[in-house]
Amino acid sequence: MSELAVAALRLGLLLVLWILIISIVSSQGRDLMVGARNKVRPRGASGAPTPAPAPAPATSSTSESAGPAGNTTGQQSVRPLPQQLHVTEGPLRGSVVDLHGSPLLLGRAQEADLVLDDDYVSGRHARLFPQGSRWFLEDLGSTNGTYVAGTQLTRTVAVDPGTAIRIGKTVLELGS
Secondary structure, eight states: OOHHHHHHHHHHHHHHHHHHHHHHHHHHHHHTOOOSSOEEOOOOGGGTTTTTTTHHHHHHHHHHHHHHHOHHHHTSOOOOOOOEEEEEESTTTTOEEEOTTSOEEEESSTTSSEEOOOTTSOTTOEEEEEETTEEEEEEOSOSSOOEETTEEOSSOEEEOTTOOEEETTEEEEEEO
16 A cells, blocks of 8 residues: 555544544533523413413313223323423422423423423433323433333323422422
């Protein structure tokens, strides 16, 4: 092999190495963006009238979907959609988030609806969303996982009121 070919090969390998390093640093930088303090973003001033109409469609669609959903939910009476998320452990302990029947993004990133300032929480960690008369929780590919009633999520699951949801050092529960 000529000296020129070896030099070109070394330069190409060095270039690939730098591209890899830059991509790793930029992806870590996006995940580590943390605000100076925790925040609970308000759901908006116009969110107050929204809860009144939200339960009515959820109730009517629940009665239609209760039959096909399975035997266990078909036997239960229609229940109202929980409207609050209570923080029972962690830095935000005692906080209450009004849900207004809309999805909630949980994580460290500033665009999250509930910002959790915790080294064990990913930027976009989990999503809590309503469907019918129930809330569902999905892990968004977090590094350290999301736990419901002590079990790590491997798929989207329904969350009942009073069931502990653990994300990092924070424990949350749905309530009225």
